[in-house]
Structures are given as C-alpha cells and as structure tokens.
Amino acid sequence: MYILIFGSNDSGKTRTIFGRDGKPGLLHLLPGYQYISVSNYYREKIISGAEIGKSIKAYMEKGRLVPDELTFKAIIDMNLQYNGNYICDGVPRNISQAQWFEQRAEDIVIIKLILPEKIAWERAQKRKRADDTPQAFRRRMKIYNTQTKPAIKYLKEKYPFLAISSHKMEADKRAKVIFEFVKQHQGL
DSSP, X not given: OEEEEEESTTSSHHHHHHEETTXXXXXXXXXXOEEEEHHXXXXXXXXXXXXXXXXXXXXXXXXXOOOHHHHHHHHHHTTOOTTSOEEEESOOOSHHHHHHHHTTOSOEEEEXXXXXXXXXXXXXXXXXXXXXXXXXXXXXXXXXXXXXXXXXXXXHTTSXXXXXXXXXXXXXXXHHHHHHXXXXXXXX
C-alpha cells in the first residue's frame, strides 16, 4: 500500500510521520512501512555534489518543481519496490506523477494536511534554510496550488481520502487518526 501524504510547506508531514518529543509518529504505528522522501533524496544528492544534484539544486533554489524525469529517477534510485508498503512524502506533486504512481500501486490512500499559507510562512521563517526566501516560498505555494492540488483532486476521486487541519491537531494525534484511517482501508 502507498500512503501518499500531501501538504504545503511546513504543514507537519515529517512530524506526523516520525513523531515528536518522544511521541510516536506514523512510522512507529505502521511497522513494516518504508519512508520515501524525494525532497530528502534531492538534498542528499545536492550535498554529495552528484551531477543530478546540480540539476536539482538549480530548481530548488528558485522554488521550482523538479521535472518529472528527475523525480522518477529519484524514486527508482531509492530502490522503490512496487509491491511493498510505503509512506510517501513530497511525491507525487502533479498529475503526471500521480498517474505514474497509479501504474505501480495496487492500493493507495491519500492524506492531505491542511495548513493556512500564513502559518506555513511563519513556520518557514523559523527554519532559516537557504531555499526559504520569500520569493522561493511564494513560488512553492504557487506550484502547490496550481499543480499539486489538482493531483490531489485527481487521486481523491479514485482512492480513500482523509484531510486533517494540521495546525489544529498535534502530530501524534494526526498520526493516530491516519493510522485508524489506513487500518480501515488496508487490502482494499
């Protein structure tokens, strides 16, 4: 099964997946699931100086969506086995990537963490990463609104869907709600 977790920047995807302050996250509640983060893969390739990292860096620094070809390569490079259980963070980000996943997955569950843009910006300012400039943030939000939201809409019409207001619920509680939802839909 693929659990596809969507949310704008700083919506709490990572905290929901890994937990916080000793409280369990979704990975703890769902043993046997593998965490897949395309963004982490991108950052690792950038830091390592790999040729693909240079291409990825140019897109990320501008707050632009990394092209599908590089995203698909990232997933394949992570040795994604298409018959396992995965929690995917940061992918798919558009309809063509959603269709790519559909071709490889039997069961998909869609989770959307909702966070108002103003709160997302406040959280991003606290992180102080190089790619968190106001311009890059606005571009990422535009991409999320114009490309990722249509992918979510496309998938939620076909697969079980759960939306959670991430700023109104602690990460461990979100993880438990998602766990119960996934449990209901395993082995569709």
